[in-house]
Amino acid sequence: MTPLRIGVVGAGRISGAYLRTLGGLDGVRVVAVADLDAERARRAAASAPGARVIDLPSLLAADDVDLVLNLTVPAAHAEVAHAAIAAGKHVYGEKPLAATTGEARDVLAAAALAGVRVGCAPDTVLGTGVQTARAVLDSGELGRPLAATAFMVTPGHELWHPDPEFYYRPGGGPLFDMGPYYLTALITLLGPVHRVTGMSAAPVPSRTIATGPRAGTVFDVEVATHVTGVLEHASGVLSTLLMSFDVWAGRLPHIEVHGSAGSLSVPDPNEFDGPVEIHRADRPGWHTVPPSAGYRGAGRGYGTADLAQALALGTPHRADGRLAYHVLDVMESLLESADTGRVVTVGSSCERPAPVPAGLTPGLTPG
Structure with missing residues (x-):
């Protein structure tokens, strides 16, 4: 093309x-x-x-x-x-x-x-990690999905970024910065979100740049840096979410999905690949699932290339603006719930994007 x-x-x-x-x-x-x-x-x-x-x-x-x-x-x-x-x-x-x-x-x-x-973005969900996990779920091997967890904890981007202020201004924070990776993965796996309840905090009022020519510069925090909540998917699955810039170390899993017939460990949704593991009721112990779907060797930009291919074929592209809008709506609803103390119904919905079959399609063949 x-x-x-x-x-x-x-x-x-x-x-x-x-x-x-x-x-x-x-x-x-x-x-x-x-x-x-x-x-x-x-x-x-x-x-x-x-x-x-x-x-x-x-x-x-x-x-x-x-x-x-x-x-x-x-x-x-x-x-x-x-x-x-x-x-x-x-x-x-x-x-x-x-x-x-x-x-x-x-x-x-x-x-x-x-x-x-x-x-x-994110287009990380188009890689073999999330897509293999989705293929497992869609196959019914996990039974009926019941619940999921998603955790992203870090001490803050000021430790490595030379100009980190925008992470702590409106449009930033752990939810708006990293939440799209986790929420897009959860929606890709489990479908759109219907209702949310959340709580938030900003326990450290200022941050200090630790690297680069502006090291030592102190700036104010303008957004919540610790957000947690529960998402009720339209399917009835409940996902527990934690996004934080206030945790120095943690051993929490990135994403896990729990079904009536077992549990599934999903790799870091900020990456395109990584091991997918399953623990089935009839086969105790964690076992690695070989990559079975998704663009192999993908990197940032595959969502753009997927859009280019969809234009040529006249089909929907996967990293779609309507999906991104729903993710944004879920994030705003979580913060609204945290501010009001009430359960908030998410006003939007979206379709799960089409799965990515195993291997690369012709329009995405490396040159």
Whole structure:
């Protein structure tokens, strides 16, 4: 198929992972890079042979840009998405889809009117880890799913990131930063969420940057850094969620799903692969499940390539804006529940994206 031509907006740390992946896929080609810092854009473009460095208005006006890959900070996601849509471009963004569900609704509505597609990270769920776990669940080997747990605990990103303030501002925090990986995985495995109840806290009011040229800089925390809650899926499954930037060490599993016939251990949803293990009632002990589904060797950018292939085939893409909107809605609902002390019904729903069969499809063959 003809490669989908991509203009990258935002050349921060995550752009390197995208550019490395996209450069090895047949169905996409990076043609332009834009960033507020021109030197940073030049460094990023160096890893995308043939890509030019231009400003944002020029990128949006370019005839050879089919899709805008929006890798800006969360507060700018909606603004850049709207600009791309207004220019007639498809858009794929880093998570979250927008800072609020209100902004996200407007993005999806604008895209529908313009006839363009919206995709959104995370695409880690397209790898062999979550997809193999889904194949086990869909096969019925675990019996009827009853419950799940999802834990992400860390002492905070200021320990390794040289400019971590945005993680502690609206649109950040452990829930908005890491929650999309875990929630997208839970929804991929168990379907959409109907109701939530949550609690939250910000026990450490300020953080200190530990690395880089700004080491020692102290900044205020503006969001909850410890969020926990229970999700009631539309299927009736109950998932327990814990997201925290306030835990120095933990041995909690990433995700486990428990069914009437056994339990399933799911690898880190921030990664594309990893061991899937099953403990069946009729076969005690944990046993590794060989990879049986998902894109092998995937990396950040496969969601964009999946969108490119779906465009060529006229099929839905998997890392879809409506799924990302539902994830955002669940996160906002959790924080609303934490603020009000009430169970909150999630206003949106979504379809489980289509499973990824084993192996790579032709449009995603490494070049």
